[in-house]
Amino acid sequence: MSKKIVNWGIIGTGKAAHNFAKALAITKHGKLIAIGSRDKEKAKNFAQEFDLFLNFSSYSQLANSSEVDIVYIATPNSCHKENALLCLNSGKNVLIEKPFTTNVQDTKTLIDLAIKNNLFLMEAIWTRFIPAFNKIEQLINSGEIGEIKAFQATLGQSSIINQDSNLFNNSIGGGSLLDLGVYPIFWSQFLFGPPTRVQSNLYSGNTDVDITSSILLNYDQGRQANISSSIVTRFANNGVIYGTKGAIEIHQPLYCPTAVSIIKYKEAGASEKNKKSFLSKILDKVKSFPILQNLYVNYPLLGQYILKNRRKTTIYFPIKGNGLQYMAEEVSNYLINQPIDSKIIPLTVTMSISETIHKAKSELGIN
Secondary structure, X not given: OOOOOEEEEEEOOOHHHHHHHHHHOOOOOEEEEEEEOOOHHHHHHHHHHXXXXXXXXXXXXXXXXXXXXXXXXOOOHHHHHHHHHHHHHOOOEEEEEOOOOOOHHHHHHXXXXXXXXXXXXXXXXXXXXXXXXXXXXXXXXXXXXXXXXXXXXXXXXXXXXXXOOHHHOHHHOOOHHHHHHHHHHHHHHHHHOOOOEEEEEEEOOOOOOOXXXXXXXEOHHXXXXXXXXXXXXXXXXXXXXXXXXXXXXXXXXXOOOOEEEEEEOOOOOOOHHHOOOHHHHHHHHHHOOHHHHHHHHHOHHXXXXXXXXXXXXXXXXXXXXXXXXXXXXXXXXXXXXXXXOOOOOOHHHHHHHHHHHHHHHHOOOOO
């Protein structure tokens, strides 16, 4: 692609579409020019809200527009395959809102077609592109916490069961794994690659979807990931990466953390010369006084300075906008330059995530 601006189109006019449109508005190399909806009035209103050049009352019209370079699919989960096929067969690059599809076979079908037609295709797991994720990647690569051995994460939200809602309808692609579990599974995939074994404990209640799930992912050399997701219960919504020298705490929300803590372990078997002096022991005793402990809790920065607690360091990553702009900009830059060091999520990763979800859901007989 020779031009320096990538023209985007969006299929769907719901919440995801609105969020992505807002994100594109603050990118340098992406421009939203078209919206497609099966409802003519919704397409018109969306176009007016975002001052778009084009609005279409059918998805096929958008897919066949010569003005559009890439399409973001923001329709319900069960529609992703159909909408993506339409775009790929029309020669359009595609970014699909997570989950990629609702099953392994559909995932493979889309990947095979994109490769055949030499088109860009990616699952919109925006977590990969936010500043906190980039920092975590740097810390791991630098060996800051040693060799990674384990990962634990939870992601849950409190919702009232409503079988008329897409979230609780299997035929529309509902359930905790597809809605939220995809994020901790992606983190696990990033850390360890494809699991060698998937063990799951899923609960469906009176629905036909997994409303709560607990998954143990096993990898070679004894490494593992223990993750939970729920669409009826709110969890801590954070994660911890455990290494041989320390750990990295991913603050909530796991899908878009704005803070990361590095925890360094004390070295075992310290030599005599490294043992604490008498004065140091007295200082440790003083630090345990309630007044100083309260100082640390209520005024962490000041407390950390006084207590000299350097074992845990927290770094903050404030995000402007809704955070989707990092992904939108990276995709636009990729289409323009195709840089070697791109952070674009490979289709092999998407396939592995889909297979992991499939294996986990097989325990409940839902596929």
